[in-house]
Amino acid sequence: MSTLKDKLAAKIPDQRKRVTRLLKEHGDVKVGEVTIAQVIGGARGVKSLVTDISYLDPMEGIRFRGKTIPETMAALPKPDGKDYPYVEGFWYFLMTGDVPTKAEAEELVEEFKTRSQVPQYVFDLLRSMPRDTHPMTMFSAAILSMQRESKFAKYYGSGHFNKMDAWDPMFEDATDLIAKLPVIAAYIYRMKYKGDIHIPADSSLDMGGNFAHMMGIDHPYDDVARMYFILHSDHESGNVSAHTTHLVASALSDAYYSLSAGINGLAGPLHGLANQEVLKWLQGVMDKLDGKEPTPEIMKQFVWDTLNSGQVIPGYGHAVLRKTDPRYQSQRDFCLKHLPDYPLFKYVDMLYQVVPDILVEQGKAKNPWPNVDAQSGVIQWFYGLTEYDFYTVLFGVGRAIGVLANITWDRALGYPIERPKSLTTDMLEEIAGIK
Numbered sequence: 001m002s003t004l005k006d007k008l009a010a011k012i013p014d015q016r017k018r019v020t021r022l023l024k025e026h027g028d029v030k031v032g033e034v035t036i037a038q039v040i041g042g043a044r045g046v047k048s049l050v051t052d053i054s055y056l057d058p059m060e061g062i063r064f065r066g067k068t069i070p071e072t073m074a075a076l077p078k079p080d081g082k083d084y085p086y087v088e089g090f091w092y093f094l095m096t097g098d099v100p101t102k103a104e105a106e107e108l109v110e111e112f113k114t115r116s117q118v119p120q121y122v123f124d125l126l127r128s129m130p131r132d133t134h135p136m137t138m139f140s141a142a143i144l145s146m147q148r149e150s151k152f153a154k155y156y157g158s159g160h161f162n163k164m165d166a167w168d169p170m171f172e173d174a175t176d177l178i179a180k181l182p183v184i185a186a187y188i189y190r191m192k193y194k195g196d197i198h199i200p201a202d203s204s205l206d207m208g209g210n211f212a213h214m215m216g217i218d219h220p221y222d223d224v225a226r227m228y229f230i231l232h233s234d235h236e237s238g239n240v241s242a243h244t245t246h247l248v249a250s251a252l253s254d255a256y257y258s259l260s261a262g263i264n265g266l267a268g269p270l271h272g273l274a275n276q277e278v279l280k281w282l283q284g285v286m287d288k289l290d291g292k293e294p295t296p297e298i299m300k301q302f303v304w305d306t307l308n309s310g311q312v313i314p315g316y317g318h319a320v321l322r323k324t325d326p327r328y329q330s331q332r333d334f335c336l337k338h339l340p341d342y343p344l345f346k347y348v349d350m351l352y353q354v355v356p357d358i359l360v361e362q363g364k365a366k367n368p369w370p371n372v373d374a375q376s377g378v379i380q381w382f383y384g385l386t387e388y389d390f391y392t393v394l395f396g397v398g399r400a401i402g403v404l405a406n407i408t409w410d411r412a413l414g415y416p417i418e419r420p421k422s423l424t425t426d427m428l429e430e431i432a433g434i435k
């Protein structure tokens, strides 16, 4: 048994006690009320999920296990000479809430290598799909195709399933998946965009380093990968990809079914696909300007034209956040350090200067500030990854870390099948007193 699994096993009983006490002794205490606007409006703000892995404060932004992004990056062990932490150590941190030592993170690096072999049939499946299939469709299909490997599903079908032990095979599936996802992502990328010429994994490298190597992009792209996977991992439980993964897993579907479903949600343009949309939109602006640097006036006009044509400004606004997303800020800091004079970064920065005021003037968006997706594409573009329809796959590799940690804990705490109640429009009218 690995050190991480031992640690997890030791933590689960206490957490079970806390949850059981809340349920049994305080189950009737109200946590809020639900309005008709919330029922119709996508359950916005309804407090009906629980997770200890991350928390999103509207003004402060995300905290992973209680730590802000800068605190997380500073606390976690890093490979020698690198600026960003081991992704494997971050997985340990999300799972346990404890910062691993460098030795513990490196032990996981080795363990991930033993789990990273992707079955040949996954590559065969990817190769059988039309080459112009969206990479998110390929990514989701690849994950789903591996469902036959699920240890959780085998355990469930073994005839001696015990709810109290179900976290163990879920943990196994989750770890297997995270170890394989960068290999699958890099394979899709090189098959679709790099002449189908593949670069074998380098077993001396950690996840971020190996991903950059398999993508064929030099340092500091390894640090970009570490930063990117960590930043995109978790954003509490209500967002579409996290909630979908949790919802599907609540039916005791295994991690493969659940993650594939969550990835499909991430592929929506109002969610993860927004990062591709930002770059597509910016490229459109650049083309129209024929490479000339835009003035704020010209940029404002493009923003208004987009809004007036009925579209949203991708990368701006958020369902929970009410300030600049610290994930945006973190990537902006990276840009200021590594690519301050890059023209595309200047476009992105000019958007930051003009969009919030325009969204406020338009008066619709509750949050006029940029989210994570407004800044991430420019970094990828700078390092040669200009195929923007691939960006959401990168997001998906990162998001998997958070949602898989969550569904492992879902099983550890025995959370039940999710089943909110629906009403009819007639009933809402009666409740409103208009019928």
Ligand code: HAX
Binding pocket: 044, 239, 269, 270, 271, 272, 273, 274, 307, 311, 312, 313, 314, 315, 316, 317, 318, 319, 320, 364, 365, 366, 367, 371, 372, 373
């Ligand atoms: N541009 C134009 N209009 C916007 C807007 C934006 N960036 N953000 C919100 N609005 C509009 C909404 O479309 C809505 O209009 P209607 O009343 O006509 O329907 C109105 O403002 C109120 O919306 P809201 O309450 O502020 O926002 P929601 O919680 O409904 O939606 C979204 C949150 C992120 C989906 C929204 O801000 C949006 O569409 N943003 C652009 C797409 C985007 O960047 N998505 C990625 C978000 C982060 C993420 O999940 N990453 O994966």
